[in-house]
Amino acid sequence: MNRRHIFGLAAGAAALPVLGAQARPLDQILSTRRLRAGINPTLPPMGLFNERNQIDGFDADIAREIARRMNVELEIVQVGSPDRIPFLQSDRIDIVLGSITRTIERALVIDYTVPLHTQSMVVLTKQSGTAVPINTPADLNNRAVRLVQVRGTVGVPWIQANAAQAQVTLLDNYPDCFRALAQGRADAMVDVAESIVIPMRNFPVQWKILDQVLASFWVGIGMQKGNYGLRDVLNVILFELHRSGFVNTTWEKYFGVPMTTPIPFNPMF
Numbered sequence: 001m002n003r004r005h006i007f008g009l010a011a012g013a014a015a016l017p018v019l020g021a022q023a024r025p026l027d028q029i030l031s032t033r034r035l036r037a038g039i040n041p042t043l044p045p046m047g048l049f050n051e052r053n054q055i056d057g058f059d060a061d062i063a064r065e066i067a068r069r070m071n072v073e074l075e076i077v078q079v080g081s082p083d084r085i086p087f088l089q090s091d092r093i094d095i096v097l098g099s100i101t102r103t104i105e106r107a108l109v110i111d112y113t114v115p116l117h118t119q120s121m122v123v124l125t126k127q128s129g130t131a132v133p134i135n136t137p138a139d140l141n142n143r144a145v146r147l148v149q150v151r152g153t154v155g156v157p158w159i160q161a162n163a164a165q166a167q168v169t170l171l172d173n174y175p176d177c178f179r180a181l182a183q184g185r186a187d188a189m190v191d192v193a194e195s196i197v198i199p200m201r202n203f204p205v206q207w208k209i210l211d212q213v214l215a216s217f218w219v220g221i222g223m224q225k226g227n228y229g230l231r232d233v234l235n236v237i238l239f240e241l242h243r244s245g246f247v248n249t250t251w252e253k254y255f256g257v258p259m260t261t262p263i264p265f266n267p268m269f
Contacts, residue, residue: 023091023227024091026230033071034072035067036094038097039059040080043098046099055078058250065241066234070233070237085106085109088110089110094227095223095234097116099219100112100221100222101219102217112221113223114269116247117247118216118263119193121193121213122209124181125209126206131146132145136210140166146167146185147159148170148177149190149191150170150171153195156170158215169186174196181203196209242263
């Protein structure tokens with residue numbers, strides 16, 4: 001092999017993307033008796049800091065029960081929305097929870113379990129004090145209706161497609177949106193119920209969530225691509241957690257209401 005060929009191979013190798021660290025397989029998790037779960041504590045009640053400044057919430061309870069059934073210790077690792085997938089790919093965590101909605105784009109780079117829970121897009125409005133009565137999603141498509149939304153959330157494209165006549169104000173966070181609704185500067189918003197059901201309680205308003213679910217999103221547990229042994233065990237555990245009622249009981253513990261779109265009970269996966 002001549003030097004030009006060697007240099008060519010070296011240059012080609014340098015151009016390849018750098019691969020992440022190899023995930024710990026199931027047998028290594030069992031032998032070390034440690035499961036590392038990434039949880040985002042800024043998404044209450046999915047993840048939150050408790051009074052002892054420890055990460056808690058729905059996701060933490062689910063992760064603890066998974067670890068118990070695997071007979072391993074749980075290590076909770078704090079993650080945020082932007083870094084949760086990189087944490088998986090760099091083998092800093094074994095699994096990730098925290099509203100990691102199942103999408104085609106994510107499925108190309110990570111593997112998912114069967115659904116753990118759902119997210120349901122709904123209309124939040126008020127019992128009274130709106131510009132026009134709002135009883136169905138179709139009522140939003142009115143020039144008199146004032147909608148308020150967090151920028152970049154799933155409700156924005158829905159409004160563009162289904163309530164184009166409404167007035168829309170985009171704000172940067174949920175507290176500002178709830179404040180606008182409470183102060184009478186807006187009539188309704190469109191978002192996933194799981195993002196609004198807890199924060200809306202902080203405002204003394206007679207809220208109303210319309211019964212119609214505009215769209216449902218499926219949320220599983222993520223792990224590194226190709227870690228099939230771990231995925232298969234988690235699927236069996238999640239099936240048992242759904243069958244025993246543990247998931248629904250834990251959901252109601254934190255949300256105070258049943259899951260808006262229940263997970264269909266299905267033993268096939």
